[in-house]
Amino acid sequence: xxxxxxxxxxxxxLVIILALGWRYYEIGAHRAIMERRLMETPPSQVQSHADLxxxxxxxxxxxxxxxxxxxHGADLKGNTAIGAPDLIDGSWLYGSRVDQIERTIxxxxxxxxxxxxxxxxxxxxxxxxxxxxxxxxxxxxYLLKLGNRPHDELAAIAGKSVYNGTGECFDCHSGxxxxxxxxxxxxxxxGSWLYGxxxxxxxxxxxxxRHGTMPAWQGRLTLEQIRALAVFIHTASRQ
Amino acid sequence: MxxxxxxxxxxxxxxxxxxxxxxxxxxxxxxxxxxxxxxxxAAGLYRPASSEPTAPPPGVIALxxxxxxxxxxxxxxxxxxxxxxxxxxxxxxxAAMLHYMIDNELLVQRxxxxxxxxxxxxxxxxxxxxxxxxxxxxxxxxxxSDADLKAxxxxxxxxxxxxxxxxxxxxxLHVGGFENADQSVDQAQADAVEAAYQLRSxxxxxxxxxxxxxxxxxxxxxxxxxxxxxLRLGPKLYAVxxxxxxxxxxxxxxxxDTVHLLIMQHRRQPVYNDYNxxxxxxxxxxxxxxxxxxxxSYVRFLRSSAKVILAPGQHE
Numbered sequence: 350x351x352x353x354x355x356x357x358x359x360x361x362x363l364v365i366i367l368a369l370g371w372r373y374y375e376i377g378a379h380r381a382i383m384e385r386r387l388m389e390t391p392p393s394q395v396q397s398h399a400d401l402x403x404x405x406x407x408x409x410x411x412x413x414x415x416x417x418x419x420x421h422g423a424d425l426k427g428n429t430a431i432g433a434p435d436l437i438d439g440s441w442l443y444g445s446r447v448d449q450i451e452r453t454i455x456x457x458x459x460x461x462x463x464x465x466x467x468x469x470x471x472x473x474x475x476x477x478x479x480x481x482x483x484x485x486x487x488x489x490x491y492l493l494k495l496g497n498r499p500h501d502e503l504a505a506i507a508g509k510s511v512y513n514g515t516g517e518c519f520d521c522h523s524g525x526x527x528x529x530x531x532x533x534x535x536x537x538x539x540g541s542w543l544y545g546x547x548x549x550x551x552x553x554x555x556x557x558x559r560h561g562t563m564p565a566w567q568g569r570l571t572l573e574q575i576r577a578l579a580v581f582i583h584t585a586s587r588q
Numbered sequence: 589m590x591x592x593x594x595x596x597x598x599x600x601x602x603x604x605x606x607x608x609x610x611x612x613x614x615x616x617x618x619x620x621x622x623x624x625x626x627x628x629x630a631a632g633l634y635r636p637a638s639s640e641p642t643a644p645p646p647g648v649i650a651l652x653x654x655x656x657x658x659x660x661x662x663x664x665x666x667x668x669x670x671x672x673x674x675x676x677x678x679x680x681x682x683a684a685m686l687h688y689m690i691d692n693e694l695l696v697q698r699x700x701x702x703x704x705x706x707x708x709x710x711x712x713x714x715x716x717x718x719x720x721x722x723x724x725x726x727x728x729x730x731x732x733s734d735a736d737l738k739a740x741x742x743x744x745x746x747x748x749x750x751x752x753x754x755x756x757x758x759x760x761l762h763v764g765g766f767e768n769a770d771q772s773v774d775q776a777q778a779d780a781v782e783a784a785y786q787l788r789s790x791x792x793x794x795x796x797x798x799x800x801x802x803x804x805x806x807x808x809x810x811x812x813x814x815x816x817x818x819l820r821l822g823p824k825l826y827a828v829x830x831x832x833x834x835x836x837x838x839x840x841x842x843x844x845d846t847v848h849l850l851i852m853q854h855r856r857q858p859v860y861n862d863y864n865x866x867x868x869x870x871x872x873x874x875x876x877x878x879x880x881x882x883x884x885s886y887v888r889f890l891r892s893s894a895k896v897i898l899a900p901g902q903h904e
Contacts, residue, residue, distance in 0.1 A: 367624065388646025388659075393675050448674065452660050461725030463718065464661070476734065478867035562729045572647030572658070 384573045387580070392447035395580050402584050409581030412574055416566070425585055429545040432561040437586045440541035442466075444531045445586065451579035457565035458533070465565060469521055469533045475556030482556075484511045488518065489551045495526045495538045496546070516555075650686060652693040662689060723886045724879040732874055740874045741863050747873065748866045752858035755811045756829055757793065758821065759783075759802040759849040776847045780840030784849055787837050793851065802849065814858060825850065 383404040387395070395401050414423060420433040427435035434442060443453045443466045456464040474480040480488070484507075491508030493500035512518040512526075521534045528534035535543060543561065544550045566575060641651060648656040663674045666685045670677055677685075704711045732740075741748065763776045771779075783800045787793070796802060807820040818826040825848055828838050832852035841848045863870070898904070 370624070370627070385646050391675070392663075446673075448660065448663055452664060455658075455660055459725060459728070461722035463721070464664075473731065473871060476732075476737065476867065477871050478864055557731045560729050560731065562725065572645075576647060 387576055388573060392451065392576075392579070395447055396584070396587075402580060405577040405580035406584065408574065408577040412570065412578055413581065416570070417578070420563075425582070427543075429543065429550070432543045432559060434543055435541060436582050437588070438541045439586060440536060440539055441530045442533045442535065445583070447576075447579050447583045449531070450582055451575055453563070454570075454575050454578055455565065455567045458561060458563035460562065460565040462565050466533055466563075469529075471554060471559040473556065473558030474516060475552075476558070480511065480516055480555065484508075484515065485552055485555045488512055488516060488555060489548050492526070492537050492551060493548070496540065650690055652690055653697055655693060655697065657686075657689050657693060662686065665689060720879075720883060724882050727878045727882045728875065730878075732871070732878075737867070737870050737874055738863060740877070741866070741870045744873070745860055746858075748869065749858040749860045752814045752830075753811050753856045754808070754814065754817050754829060754852065755854040756808050756817075756832070757851040757853065758805040758807050758825065759793070759797065759851065760805045761800065761802050761847040761849075763845045763847065773842065773845070773847070777840050777842065780847045780849055784837050784839065787849070787851065805848070811854065 383401070386398075387401050387405055390398060390401060395405070413421075413425075420431060421427055421436055422433070425436040426438075427433045434440075439445075441449075443449060443458070453466055456462050456466070459465060459467040459470075472479070475482065475485055487504045487508035488511050489508065490500045490504035491506075491512050494502075494505040494508075512522075513524065522528050522537055523534075526537040528536040530536065535541075540546065542550070544554055544559065570578070641654075644651045644656065647659050649659045649662045650657045662685065666677050666682060667674055669685060670681055699711070705715055706712075761776050761780055763771055763773050779800050783796050783802065787796055797804070808817055812820065814826075814830070817829065821829060822843065824843055825841055828841050829850050829852065832838060832850060833855055834852060836852040836855075838848075838850040838852075841850070
């Protein structure tokens with residue numbers, strides 16, 4: 350014979366099970382629907398769907414914290430010590446569109462996969478003996494000038510000729526120093542510097558070269574998770 | 589007290605019965621609620637298993653025999669092909685690209701079915717190179733310091749020298765050979781010491797050959813670059829020869845059952861480059877060596893878990 354206590358506890362348990370079941374069902378169903386919508390909406394149009402952005406952001410935040418924040422920082426501002434780009438400064442190396450960000454996450458940067466972003470690479474012009482210390486210093490003065498920062502005018506003039514001559518810097522960074530924001534060539538005229546914009550760091554970049562890498566996340570994260578991250582990063586960069 | 593406690597006991601009994609009476613008819617409903625709750629819980633947690641799909645999953649533009657063609661790859665390919673943003677491509681362009689990519693996928697799948705990675709040399713090379721790129725990618729991210737490069741340069745000076753050359757005669761005495769059937773190594777060495785002495789004293793080469801039974805090995809003919817001389821003489825004789833200057837005559841060198849005398853006719857010494865003039869090469873060589881080390885380590889790992897069975901009598 351059941352006591353009234355058992356009946357009450359049993360009743361409450363049943364209600365909890367029912368509520369949990371309903372909640373899980375609702376969350377699961379809602380999530381599946383939203384994931385499908387997120388994937389089916391053309392990447393270029395996601396920004397016009399506030400509910401998709403909210404959903405992607407909610408999905409991506411814990412993913413970012415777990416997988417991306419170690420390099421790019423929890424605040425998405427990157428890490429100049431390792432050349433991890435600031436993701437919210439509006440400066441892009443491999444395109445700013447959702448589909449371009451998604452592709453960078455999918456295949457990485459110089460990850461060894463042929464689909465990864467690896468068109469360009471900063472050579473070790475000093476270490477390889479292509480440029481002397483003096484030439485590098487002159488180029489730095491020219492870069493400071495391009496960025497409207499205090500500089501030595503005479504050295505900057507000499508640096509410009511190295512930039513457009515022996516150093517062949519113009520070949521990737523273009524004559525005006527604005528680089529190529531879709532092929533991994535940084536803009537040298539803005540305030541965004543992968544490794545910090547101090548003359549000492551500039552010297553290191555030119556002398557030792559740079560070879561930043563990012564792993565490919567295909568296979569480690571689902572396509573839906575990668576899309577959510579791309580939307581999240583794209584949205585954050587616009588705020 | 590007794591009466592009141594009896595009434596109270598009876599009252600509780602009545603209450604219990606009343607509750608049970610109310611619950612009894614509700615038992616099927618309770619079970620139904622439990623079932624519904626559990627079913628909803630399961631439905632919420634359920635993710636469909638990978639059975640035969642009727643439509644590509646999100647993010648996939650086509651499934652070809654179950655293999656996905658990613659939307660991202662499709663968009664990238666079409667932008668490269670038509671050099672316009674994806675949104676500006678026409679339906680016809682998209683259809684053509686999709687057709688091409690499906691054809692491509694089918695051909696790749698067929699090549700795998702035909703076991704081309706096993707049968708075709710080029711396929712094997714491409715696969716190996718792709719994996720190598722994947723394994724060595726992290727190595728390239730580690731930029732060497734100047735000290736690393738200088739240490740590498742110092743350890744490989746010979747790689748950064750303009751090639752020297754040598755013109756020499758290699759006189760050889762075959763111990764116990766036809767001409768010297770009863771000769772021991774010690775006797776041959778003593779003869780060679782005497783021959784070297786006489787050569788340094790002005791004796792002619794032909795005279796020495798006839799008197800002691802030396803023959804010209806003929807291993808170095810005319811002026812040979814250092815690498816060729818090293819190949820022909822072998823490392824032991826080359827090490828001695830490379831130290832001789834013009835007109836120099838070596839001490840006897842025993843190699844197995846032969847004793848050699850080397851007579852240097854003309855030596856052009858290699859010119860060693862200084863570090864600064866070959867930094868670019870040092871850098872490239874250093875990186876290449878690091879890549880080789882990374883690959884060797886990876887292959888060791890593969891071997892550690894591989895099962896390799898060799899045919900009888902074969903060894904690596």
